[in-house]
Amino acid sequence: MIKRHEYMNSPSRVVAVEVEPAVPKGDNYMSDMIRATMVVRLQSGATVKKSVIIKRVPDSAMVSKVVQENRAFYTEIDNYKDVFPAMERLMDEFGDRGDKLWCKCLDYTPYSQLVLEDLKEVGFRMADRKSGMDMDHAVLTVRSLAKFHALGYVLIERGSFDADRFLPSYMGRNEPRINDMFAGGFKVLAQLMRNAWEPKWASVADKLEVIARNLGDRLHDVIIKDGVKFKVLNHGDCWVNNIMYKYDSYTRRPISIRFVDFQGSHYNTPALDLIYMIYSSLRQDVKRDQVTELLRCYCTSLARWVRSSGHTAEGLPGVEDMEAEMRRLTIVALAMVVSIKPLMKTEGESMEKKEGTFPQRPEMYEDPEIEDILKEDIPQLLANIKL
Incomplete structure (x- = not known):
């Protein structure tokens, strides 16, 4: 039958x-x-x-070269081929019948193509990137991120796969192309501050230009060189456009989640994924008032999922540990706010990049909403950074 x-x-x-x-x-x-x-x-x-x-892989020869250098398709296919099936087996082993956090991979061609489940067919859709995540979206996201981190952590602790198979985070590699992208944002914004903002911002512009001179080294030092006590498999590009949600048909609140685009996965402190999500995707009032609560949700969920996988929760970070780790990585948050957030909020074709480049255009910073975010976030972050 x-x-x-x-x-x-x-x-x-x-x-x-x-x-x-x-x-x-x-x-x-x-x-x-x-x-x-x-x-x-x-x-x-x-x-x-x-x-x-x-x-x-994109048809453009120049972009394809960047993709190959970053092993983007190798990393993502490796996840779907080896890592995610291992996570699913771990979930089955301990009776977790909850949702998977990734879509189904139907086929792949090493290492140039993936055929994936269309999540729209099963009721998932993206949130609005311009409005940002509210608290409902943020809580579901950090809890799901904690589960993803816990699964990877337990598998690596068991020796199920080697964390060295993943490249370091692109933000910390100290490569000229990446450094130009980040430092370029600092320089363009500093010039705009002097020319178009109130006079009091001239001193902030000076600080941004000082940081831009060795920004690549600073990012490399905190991401790669500094000793990290607790490491997990990071998503690596955890912002609102790489997350899809399913909603309750009555309350319209998000009830399920799928992460997409795993081309930047790397093994490092979980604070990198959290900083990426917080400073790229949260609504400003949530970022201003609810980060401690979100870290509490994250740490509680992380411990729960690690324990449910049969592993001891000893040595896992608490809220104070995560707050300290995020302070250590303040330069990463500043780079996100200055060079990445404006690019992410730019809509449609205006976001398209020239081949092989990540241009930082002055018009990216002229949106009134972006200007308000920059004026609120930058002074707070600079207060924790030594020049």
Whole structure:
């Protein structure tokens, strides 16, 4: 009976295919994303519509070179091929019947293409990146991130896979292209502060220019060189556009989550994922008032998932530990606010980059909302940074 049911509902042939971009132009730099919608005839004779996401190396030779240098597709395919199945086995081992935190991988071509489940078909969608995450989205995200971190932590502690297979975070590699992107943002903003903001911002512009001179070294020192006591497998690019949510049909509150785009996964302090999410994606009032509560949610969830996986929770960070770790990484938060946040909030085609570059344009900083965020965040972060 089961075999017959499965046979009758299995595909017989594809009747028609339509393809379209899966994301707006300029929204994804390291890959081309295509949605293929198929009319499929089943063995039963019925026809159904199914869609998949095809993610592949960009056609541009220059961008493709950047992708290869960063091992972006190697990292993501490695996750779907080895790491996520190991996480699923760990969940099964300890009776976790909860949602997976990633989509299904249907096929892959080493190391240039992935065919992925279309999450829109199963009710997931992106939140609005311009408005930012409210507290409901933020709590669900940090709890889910804690589970992802816990699963990777337990597997690495068991020796199930080698953390050295992952490159360091792109922010800490001290590579000229990355340094130019970050330092360029500091220089462009400093010039804008002098030319268009109130006179009191001239002294802040001076500080940004001082930091820009050795920003790559500073990021490398805190991300790569400084001793980190507690490490996990980080998502690596944890911002609102790389997260999809399913919502309760009555309350409209988020109830389930899928992380996407694992091309930047790396092994390091969990504070890097948290800083990335907090300073790229939170609504300003949530970032201002609720970070301690979010860290409490994260630490509680991390301990819960580690213990439920049969591993001791001894040595896991508490809220004060995470706050101290985030203070140590203040320069990372500043780089996010100055050079990445404005780029992320830029819409559509205006976000598209020139081949092989990450240009920092003055107009990115002229949005009134971005200006308000910068004016609130930068002085607070500079207060914790030695020049």
